[in-house]
Amino acid sequence: MQDIVKTIQGVPLNHYILLSAIIFSIGVTGVLIRRNAIVIFMSVELMLNAVNLLLTAFSAFSNDPAGQVFVFFIMALAAAEVAVGLAIIVMIYRNTNTIDINVMNRLKW
Amino acid sequence: MIALVWLVPLLPLIGFLVNGLGRNVLSKGVLGFIGSAVVLGSFIISVLIFNELHSSPQAAHVIPLFDWIQAGNFKVPFSFQVDGLSAIMLLIITGIGFLIHVYSTGYMHYDAGFAKFFAYLNLFIFFMLLLVLGSNYVVMFIGWEGVGLCSYLLIGFWFTNSAYASAAKKAFVMNRIGDLGFLIAVFLIFTTFGSIEFTEVFSKADGPGIGAGMLTLITILLFVGATGKSAQVPLFTWLPDAMAGPTPVSALIHAATMVTAGIYMIARSNILFTLAPYTLDIVAVIGIVTALLAAAIAITQTDIKKVLAYSTVSQLGYMFLGLGVGAFTGSFFHVITHAFFKALLFLGAGSVIHGMSNEQDMRLMGGLRSKLPVTFWTMLAGTIAIAGLPPFSGFFSKDEILAHAYEHNKLLWVLGVIGAMLTSFYMFRMLFLTFSGKFRGTHEQEHHAHESPSSMTIPLVILAILSVAGGLLNVPEALGGSQWLHEFLSPVFAASTASAAHGEPMDHATEFMLMAISVGGALVSLVIAYFRYGKSGHVPAPDFGPRSFFAKLSYHKFYIDEFYDALIRKPLDAVSGFLFSVVDKTGIDGLVNGLGKGTVETSKGLRLLQTGNIGFYIFMMVIGILAILVYSFIKI
Numbered sequence: 119m120q121d122i123v124k125t126i127q128g129v130p131l132n133h134y135i136l137l138s139a140i141i142f143s144i145g146v147t148g149v150l151i152r153r154n155a156i157v158i159f160m161s162v163e164l165m166l167n168a169v170n171l172l173l174t175a176f177s178a179f180s181n182d183p184a185g186q187v188f189v190f191f192i193m194a195l196a197a198a199e200v201a202v203g204l205a206i207i208v209m210i211y212r213n214t215n216t217i218d219i220n221v222m223n224r225l226k227w
Numbered sequence: 228m229i230a231l232v233w234l235v236p237l238l239p240l241i242g243f244l245v246n247g248l249g250r251n252v253l254s255k256g257v258l259g260f261i262g263s264a265v266v267l268g269s270f271i272i273s274v275l276i277f278n279e280l281h282s283s284p285q286a287a288h289v290i291p292l293f294d295w296i297q298a299g300n301f302k303v304p305f306s307f308q309v310d311g312l313s314a315i316m317l318l319i320i321t322g323i324g325f326l327i328h329v330y331s332t333g334y335m336h337y338d339a340g341f342a343k344f345f346a347y348l349n350l351f352i353f354f355m356l357l358l359v360l361g362s363n364y365v366v367m368f369i370g371w372e373g374v375g376l377c378s379y380l381l382i383g384f385w386f387t388n389s390a391y392a393s394a395a396k397k398a399f400v401m402n403r404i405g406d407l408g409f410l411i412a413v414f415l416i417f418t419t420f421g422s423i424e425f426t427e428v429f430s431k432a433d434g435p436g437i438g439a440g441m442l443t444l445i446t447i448l449l450f451v452g453a454t455g456k457s458a459q460v461p462l463f464t465w466l467p468d469a470m471a472g473p474t475p476v477s478a479l480i481h482a483a484t485m486v487t488a489g490i491y492m493i494a495r496s497n498i499l500f501t502l503a504p505y506t507l508d509i510v511a512v513i514g515i516v517t518a519l520l521a522a523a524i525a526i527t528q529t530d531i532k533k534v535l536a537y538s539t540v541s542q543l544g545y546m547f548l549g550l551g552v553g554a555f556t557g558s559f560f561h562v563i564t565h566a567f568f569k570a571l572l573f574l575g576a577g578s579v580i581h582g583m584s585n586e587q588d589m590r591l592m593g594g595l596r597s598k599l600p601v602t603f604w605t606m607l608a609g610t611i612a613i614a615g616l617p618p619f620s621g622f623f624s625k626d627e628i629l630a631h632a633y634e635h636n637k638l639l640w641v642l643g644v645i646g647a648m649l650t651s652f653y654m655f656r657m658l659f660l661t662f663s664g665k666f667r668g669t670h671e672q673e674h675h676a677h678e679s680p681s682s683m684t685i686p687l688v689i690l691a692i693l694s695v696a697g698g699l700l701n702v703p704e705a706l707g708g709s710q711w712l713h714e715f716l717s718p719v720f721a722a723s724t725a726s727a728a729h730g731e732p733m734d735h736a737t738e739f740m741l742m743a744i745s746v747g748g749a750l751v752s753l754v755i756a757y758f759r760y761g762k763s764g765h766v767p768a769p770d771f772g773p774r775s776f777f778a779k780l781s782y783h784k785f786y787i788d789e790f791y792d793a794l795i796r797k798p799l800d801a802v803s804g805f806l807f808s809v810v811d812k813t814g815i816d817g818l819v820n821g822l823g824k825g826t827v828e829t830s831k832g833l834r835l836l837q838t839g840n841i842g843f844y845i846f847m848m849v850i851g852i853l854a855i856l857v858y859s860f861i862k863i
Contacts, residue, residue, distance in 0.1 A: 149845055223839035 126178040134175035141168035155207050155217040159200065166196050228275045229288050232307050235272050235317060236356035238265040242349035250342030259332035262345035266328050266352055270321035277314045281715070287426060289362045296365075300421065308362035308425060311716045312559070316359040316491060319566045323483050324352045326686035330574050331475040333682035334581060340384065344473065347384070351377035355484050359491060363423045364413045367492065371409065371456065374485045375402045381480060382472040391471035398465040405455015405462055409492075412448035419445065429498045429722065439503065446499050446506035450513075453489030457543050460517045464788055466540050470532040474577030477532060482539045482569040487562045490546045494719075497555050501723040511551025511635070515642050518544030520785065522649035526656065527774075527781040529767050530587050531576045534657045538613065539569055541650060548643060549628035552635035555720045556701070556713045557627030563712075564620035564697045568612040571690035575606035578679040578687065579661060583672055589660040590766055591668040598676045601684045603662050605691035610658045612694040614651035614749045617742075620697030626742055627703065633741055634733060644745050651749035655756035664764040705735040705742075 141164055148161030170189045177185025211217050242265030246258055253261075280288075287310035296303040307313075328348060335344050354377060358370025383395030413423060419441055420428045431437065453459070458466035469481045480486070493500055493510070500507055518541045525537035542565050549558030580587055582599050596603045612619035615626065625647060633640040666673045678684065702708020717724070759765050768774055774782060783789075 146849055150842065150849065153842070219841045222841060 123178045123181075126175060131175060131179050134172060138168045138172040138175075141165075141171070153218050153220055155210070155219055158219065159203055159207075163196065163200070166192060228272070228279050229309050230290060231272065232276060232290055232309050232360065233292055235269045235276075235321070236353050236360060238268045238272075239349045239352040239356065241265060243346050243353060246342055246349060247346035250346065253342070255336070255341050258342050258345050259328075262349055263325060263328040263332065265349060266321055266325040269352070269356070270318070270325050273314070273317040273321050276309060277318055280309065280311065280314050287718070289424075289426065301417070303363065303365045303423065305366060306362040307360040307366075309360070310719055312491070312494060312719045313359045315559070315563065315716075317356065319563060320352060320355050320359065320484050323566055323570050323690070324348075324355075324479060326689055327475045327479045327483075327570065327574065330478075330577070330683050330686040331473075333680045334475055334577055335473060338473075344381075344384065347377055347380050348476075348479070351381070351480060351485070355488075358488055362425055364416060364425075364428075365423055367495075368409065368413060371452075371488060371492075372406065374480070374488065375399065375406065375456070378402070378469065378480050378485055381476040382469045384472050384476065388471075394465075394468040394471040398469050401462050401465040402455045405452045408448045408450075408455070409452025412445050412452065415441070415445045415448065425495065429496075432498045432502055433722075442499060443503040443505050446496070446503040447509065449492065449496060449499070450506060450510055453493055453547075454513065455489075456492075457486050457489030457547070458517075458540050459489070459513050459544065459547060460520060463517060463521065463540050464784075464791065467533055467536040467784070470530075470536050474532065474573060474580060477536070478570045478573030478577065481536070482573050483566040486539065486543055487546070487566070490543070490550065490558060490562055493547075493550050494555050494559050497550075497720055497723040500550070501553070507551050507553065509551070510547050511632075511639060514544045514547030514549070514551050515639055515646070516544070517541070518548060518646040519642060519649070520544075522646050522653065523781050524784050525653040526649060527767065527778050528653075529589050531579060531589050531592070531657060531661060532573075532587055534589075534653060535569070535572055535576055538572075538650065538654065539565075541646065542569065542613070545625060545628055545643070545646070548632060548639065552628075552631045552639065553723070554628050554631030555723060556716050557624065557631055559716065560701045560712055561624035561628060563700065564612065564624040564694070567690055567697045568609040568619075568621060568694040571605060571609040571687060571694050572613065574683070574687055574690065575602050575609060578602040578683055581679050581683070582676050583668065584675055586668060586672060589657065590769070591672070592661045592666075593664040593668075593764075593766075594662070594666040595676065596662040599662075599678050601678060601687060605684075605687040606658065606662075608691040609694050610654045612697075614654050614753065615647050615745060616651075616749055616753075617746060618695075618698060620694055620700075622742075622746070623698035623701060623703070626745060627701070629745055630703075630733065630738060630741055633737075640741070644748050647745050648748040648752045651752035652756050655753050656760050659756060659760035660766070663761050667766065703738065705738040 145161045145163075145165030145168060148164065149158050152158055152161065170192055173185045173189050173192075177183060177189075207217055210222065214221060242261055245261055246253075250258070287308055289306055289308050291304050291306040293305050294302065295305040328345070331344065331348065335341055338344065351374060354370045354373025356370070358367055358374060361367040361370060379395050379399040382398050383392045386392045386395070416428060417423050419437060420431050422428055422431075432442070455462045466481060466486065470477050472481070500510070521537045521540035521544060525534050525541060528534045528537060542561070546558045546561050546565070549555075549561060579592065579595060579599060579602060582595070582602070583592060586592070608619065612621040615622045617623075629640055629643045629647070632643050666676075668676075699708075701710055701712035704710060780786070
């Protein structure tokens with residue numbers, strides 16, 4: 119365990135932050151510009167994991183395991199979310215034969 | 228007996244309750260009997276009280292009944308004050324009230340609202356008695372408002388006729404204007420004297436710390452109250468319209484009792500008024516102006532009740548003139564005699580109207596002397612009395628007022644004599660138009676015209692006797708009289724006569740000369756009226772017939788109603804219209820509706836943001852998060 123922490127600390131913190139920011143931005147961009155619901159989901163996962171990475175890094179650098187505990191919670195939550203989200207997408211696909219989110223524009227007024 | 232004075236107003240109140248509640252149960256005979264009997268009961272008690280007071284004269288008996296309001300140092304005991312002034316008022320109200328109740332049993336016999344009428348009449352008597360008996364300004368004010376209410380109810384007795392209903396409203400509103408003055412005066416009296424009891428206020432009136440300015444203000448406000456109730460310029464126009472009520476009401480309320488409440492109130496507060504000479508001058512001027520104006524209107528009116536109404540206004544003006552020149556006894560004497568002869572004249576007019584099948588226009592009467600002999604002779608007595616010819620009652624009372632006016636100011640006296648001449652003229656004009664000459668109505672009316680039943684003629688005869696003999700109450704010394712009324716009322720007016728004593732009394736020669744001039748003037752008017760309306764049978768022109776300028780002015784009541792209309796009602800209407808259409812409709816409604824509409828319109832615009840496009844939602848979300856980030860960076 120100590121080795122892992124040491125290994126993580128082997129890379130400067132700035133690099134983690136930068137990497138997380140890049141991954142997060144890719145996720146955001148993916149959510150914004152893609153129309154396929156599955157891809158959007160994947161982008162959301164990217165964003166979540168960018169945050170997870172950052173939390174782990176901060177946790178290691180500040181010698182506080184609480185950050186890693188958070189990461190576990192987030193992963194569990196993401197799994198649940200994906201389960202529900204995929205179920206919704208499956209139902210939408212069965213009804214409309216498409217998973218293009220621009221078709222699903224009835225959610226108004 | 229004086230301790231039982233509370234019975235006097237209680238009996239009419241019981242009568243009101245019984246008649247009011249039993250109006251659908253009791254028969255007309257029972258209703259009329261109860262209504263008259265309670266007033267007769269009050270009259271008998273009043274006579275006993277008067278006797279006791281007369282045999283043992285004392286300044287004033289105050290009979291406390293109970294403490295009504297008590298808050299801090301503000302106390303309103305519900306108590307009655309019995310002295311010469313209130314005792315005489317009791318006799319007038321219950322005595323004449325009783326006669327008029329009896330008369331009403333005949334006059335109103337065929338009216339559907341018989342029970343209601345007697346209930347109202349009893350209620351009126353109750354409030355009027357409260358007004359004159361109250362030992363403080365608040366109890367007086369209750370009575371004051373109460374008689375105003377009854378006056379409203381009785382003027383609008385035939386309320387299905389919208390003109391009558393609006394006459395009632397007019398009377399009520401005009402009285403309210405005056406009542407406000409009275410009310411403010413009562414407040415000022417309390418703050419100035421720390422009490423509203425008559426005895427306390429009057430004993431402190433000339434004490435230290437009471438400014439003359441304050442007294443003048445109080446008395447002027449009291450007088451404003453009196454102008455409303457007693458129909459003086461500028462609040463007199465309601466009284467002629469009040470003739471819309473049944474004739475017994477006109478006789479009782481709008482001639483004999485209620486309208487003299489203002490005079491009673493000033494006579495009651497005579498000490499305050501004596502200490503405020505400016506107010507007295509105003510009272511005198513308003514009085515003479517009213518007397519002349521109303522008399523000038525009366526000489527061309529064609530409605531028999533309108534003539535009497537303006538005559539009442541004019542006589543009330545005389546009473547105020549008397550008060551203004553310090554002739555408190557004379558003024559009150561005129562209240563008494565006026566109650567006799569004006570009640571008589573109104574009831575006589577009612578008898579004529581009754582005999583003529585509800586015709587009030589004198590142009591359609593004439594020659595009724597043979598058909599209504601009792602009415603004619605009694606009305607003749609009343610007319611001579613009001614015209615001021617000796618030895619009838621009006622002569623003595625009017626002469627006393629004029630004599631005091633002469634002492635006070637010669638101009639007032641001259642105007643007073645002119646007023647007396649006008650009075651004599653219009654009254655004899657009315658008498659000749661109604662009773663002499665040829666009949667001018669329809670054939671049917673002529674055939675139908677009949678003398679009234681005895682329930683109506685007996686009160687007429689009694690009142691006629693009183694009108695003839697009433698003057699004996701206060702025969703002046705010059706004519707060898709004892710001035711009984713003056714002596715009887717002297718405790719009430721003692722303080723005023725003491726502080727207003729001026730010079731030596733008038734010598735008898737001057738007094739005889741003044742009498743001769745006013746009697747001569749009245750006789751001249753009589754002769755003119757006789758030649759114009761009695762002998763040559765002149766009949767006034769129809770409503771829009773040709774008239775000389777002055778006759779037209781007088782016939783249309785000097786356009787005072789129109790003047791008020793233009794000066795007060797129209798601007799008020801315009802302001803109300805402005806407030807309604809601009810301030811209320813566009814301002815307040817606009818604000819409220821605008822808020823509603825604004826919300827709807829804003830929502831309509833914002834609604835378009837909800838496109839249902841998920842990408843757009845997410846984009847907005849990201850923008851939002853970025854904005855928050857940027858904001859927190861800037862903040863740091």
